[in-house]
Amino acid sequence: MGQLHIAKDAVQLSADLAEWISNYIKEVLTKKDRFTFVLSGGSTPKLLYTLLSAKPYSESIPWEKIHFFWGDERAVPFEDSRNNAKMAYEELLDKVGAKAENIHVMRTDIGPEESAAEYEKILKQYFDGEETTFDFVLLGMGDDGHTLSLFPGTSVIHEKDAWVTSFFLAAQDMYRITLTAPVVNHAAAVVFLAVGTGKSETLKHVLEGEFEPDTYPSQVIKPAKGKLLWFIDEAAAAALKA
Numbered sequence: 001m002g003q004l005h006i007a008k009d010a011v012q013l014s015a016d017l018a019e020w021i022s023n024y025i026k027e028v029l030t031k032k033d034r035f036t037f038v039l040s041g042g043s044t045p046k047l048l049y050t051l052l053s054a055k056p057y058s059e060s061i062p063w064e065k066i067h068f069f070w071g072d073e074r075a076v077p078f079e080d081s082r083n084n085a086k087m088a089y090e091e092l093l094d095k096v097g098a099k100a101e102n103i104h105v106m107r108t109d110i111g112p113e114e115s116a117a118e119y120e121k122i123l124k125q126y127f128d129g130e131e132t133t134f135d136f137v138l139l140g141m142g143d144d145g146h147t148l149s150l151f152p153g154t155s156v157i158h159e160k161d162a163w164v165t166s167f168f169l170a171a172q173d174m175y176r177i178t179l180t181a182p183v184v185n186h187a188a189a190v191v192f193l194a195v196g197t198g199k200s201e202t203l204k205h206v207l208e209g210e211f212e213p214d215t216y217p218s219q220v221i222k223p224a225k226g227k228l229l230w231f232i233d234e235a236a237a238a239a240l241k242a
């Protein structure tokens with residue numbers, strides 16, 4: 001289930017996570033020269049990105065050593081407001097002057113299958129046989145229990161080999177490109193950030209219910225050796241056992 005961190009609201013929670021990330025980056029960078037950070041999309045992380053891009057973190061985090069990746073992407077043009085990378089550029093990357101060569105977007109200017117294959121190749125070269133993949137993966141959880149682009153009822157939930165894949169999400173009439181459980185579950189740290197009453201019942205099932213990944217895909221995220229933390233606000237935590 002992982003470790004729970006509950007804050008009174010989204011503002012306090014985002015502040016707590018920004019501080020946690022800052023400390024964690026510093027700790028990891030005492031042992032190596034680069035830090036790999038997987039960004040999530042959706043609406044929830046915007047405030048976190050805004051906080052990280054402002055003082056004190058804009059100055060205290062060594063942004064030139066951070067290498068950015070994405071957990072998933074909506075296969076729409078970069079200029080489209082639904083594009084996950086666009087949001088991260090606007091809220092974080094442009095503001096902290098992240099180095100272009102350290103930013104690895106899931107491309108949407110080519111076909112989704114080609115993009116997924118290209119991303120997998122980049123990751124395999126990047127981690128070159130290392131047992132641990134990313135230093136840090138930030139995940140969201142949709143009200144329906146999806147994480148990354150692992151949506152309820154989709155076969156990608158059960159992917160065992162590919163690190164990155166694409167598929168057509170009929171419910172949203174769009175292709176998705178997504179990391180899969182095999183690569184995320186080899187990260188050193190995975191943090192879910194979830195807020196709001198809309199997620200409370202789903203969160204209860206994900207954390208306290210039976211293992212039903214087809215209904216609650218977030219349950220397949222179980223780091224083999226890394227840490228798993230859930231940063232949630234009181235509204236999202238409302239249905240959990242006391």
Ligand SMILES: O=C1O[C@H](COP(=O)(O)O)[C@@H](O)[C@H](O)[C@H]1O
Binds near residue numbers: 040041141143
């Ligand atoms: O579609 C997506 O949704 C999830 C959850 O988003 P939120 O708006 O409920 O925070 C997000 O984690 C994912 O990256 C995104 O593609």
